[in-house]
Amino acid sequence: MEHSSVKLPVYAKLAQIILGIIGFFYILYIGKDILIPAALALVIAILLNPVVEFLVRKGLNRILSIALALLLITAISAIVGYFIGSQIAKFSDSLPEFKKNLTTLEGNISQWISETFHISEKKMQAYIADAKKGVDGSAILGKTIGALSGLFVLFILPVYTFLILFYKSLFMEFIAQLFKNGEKDVVAEVLAETKGLVQSYLVGLSVEAVIVAVLNSMVLLIIGVEYAILLGLIGALLNLIPYIGGVVAIALSVLMAVATGEPSDALWVLVGYLLVQFVDNNFLVPRIVASKVKLNAFISILVVLMGGALWGVTGMFLSIPFTAILKVIFDRVEALKPFGLLLGDEQPDKPTITLKPKAKSRAKTK
Numbered sequence: 001m002e003h004s005s006v007k008l009p010v011y012a013k014l015a016q017i018i019l020g021i022i023g024f025f026y027i028l029y030i031g032k033d034i035l036i037p038a039a040l041a042l043v044i045a046i047l048l049n050p051v052v053e054f055l056v057r058k059g060l061n062r063i064l065s066i067a068l069a070l071l072l073i074t075a076i077s078a079i080v081g082y083f084i085g086s087q088i089a090k091f092s093d094s095l096p097e098f099k100k101n102l103t104t105l106e107g108n109i110s111q112w113i114s115e116t117f118h119i120s121e122k123k124m125q126a127y128i129a130d131a132k133k134g135v136d137g138s139a140i141l142g143k144t145i146g147a148l149s150g151l152f153v154l155f156i157l158p159v160y161t162f163l164i165l166f167y168k169s170l171f172m173e174f175i176a177q178l179f180k181n182g183e184k185d186v187v188a189e190v191l192a193e194t195k196g197l198v199q200s201y202l203v204g205l206s207v208e209a210v211i212v213a214v215l216n217s218m219v220l221l222i223i224g225v226e227y228a229i230l231l232g233l234i235g236a237l238l239n240l241i242p243y244i245g246g247v248v249a250i251a252l253s254v255l256m257a258v259a260t261g262e263p264s265d266a267l268w269v270l271v272g273y274l275l276v277q278f279v280d281n282n283f284l285v286p287r288i289v290a291s292k293v294k295l296n297a298f299i300s301i302l303v304v305l306m307g308g309a310l311w312g313v314t315g316m317f318l319s320i321p322f323t324a325i326l327k328v329i330f331d332r333v334e335a336l337k338p339f340g341l342l343l344g345d346e347q348p349d350k351p352t353i354t355l356k357p358k359a360k361s362r363a364k365t366k
Contacts, residue, residue: 025310032311039318041160045168046198048073052165066165070158087230190332194325201321204288205240212236212280219272220253226260235273239280241316242300244308246277295323296345 028035048069055065164171172191179187217232225231235249250273257265295303300320307319323343330340 037156044161045164047202194328208284208288209236212239215276223268225257294344299343
């Protein structure tokens with residue numbers, strides 16, 4: 001007995017796709033407390049896999065190899081965290097003076113705007129009060145510190161990473177058995193390409209972050225801005241978030257220069273950071289990072305904003321590598337190749353369709 005396939009109309013297929021997308025993002029949002037550490041652990045496991053395999057080839061037990069790799073990355077994270085913590089501790093000692101300078105700056109700007117645009121000071125104070133209500137800095141800082149020092153970072157994340165590396169062969173076999181024998185070669189190629197893509201992307205991103213941190217710190221030290229190394233490092237970490245992080249880093253350093261120095265310092269900081277961004281965007285990213293992830297700028301900004309809306313700062317960071325993984329899959333599956341083209345940055349030389357209106361034929365008159 002032959003099974004006849006049911007052909008759905010176009011609107012029914014479109015409705016299914018839309019409902020599927022909505023359901024997918026809804027699951028990502030409501031399950032973020034579980035999925036965020038799992039996604040981070042997956043990225044870290046892919047990054048550490050070459051180290052683990054190298055130690056295994058040298059004759060070490062797999063469990064010991066994984067433990068040594070985790071110990072290595074934990075030590076590096078602890079050193080960076082200690083340095084940032086010590087710099088923040090020094091900054092907290094001068095926080096009252098910083099707040100005083102910032103309040104004085106706020107008053108000067110308010111007075112200038114009031115005199116220039118003929119707005120009463122009462123209205124200006126009301127506008128500033130409304131803006132402060134919309135941005136609760138202490139709450140944001142508290143949430144950030146809580147996220148960094150939470151239980152999942154200290155315990156669950158290393159456990160997830162260890163288990164992913166330990167059961168790597170099991171997961172690979174599970175994926176292989178989902179497909180027919182004729183498709184397993186393609187699946188193996190996709191998995192190998194995905195692993196290499198994420199590894200090279202993360203390594204390139206780390207190298208870029210180190211270089212940007214050095215350049216930012218040098219610029220701020222030359223200008224004489226306080227806490228130059230801390231701001232340079234924070235700027236490099238923010239720069240890991242494509243497009244958006246660089247703007248936030250510039251604004252933060254300019255604000256610090258204005259609050260602790262002369263107004264001219266802020267201008268020089270802006271010029272210096274723009275120069276660093278020029279070097280980063282035109283030399284570092286194309287040669288170190290962009291060569292690994294072929295995504296166009298529009299899709300990159302869109303997925304970063306979507307990642308931030310779903311998972312916060314962690315989502316912004318993870319959005320690019322996971323979108324790049326999707327592009328690898330789309331490029332390998334025939335029915336999904338148009339989506340791979342949409343995500344990429346290669347424009348067709350000659351589009352198959354054009355938006356030119358069809359010329360109307362004139363009726364011949366006798």
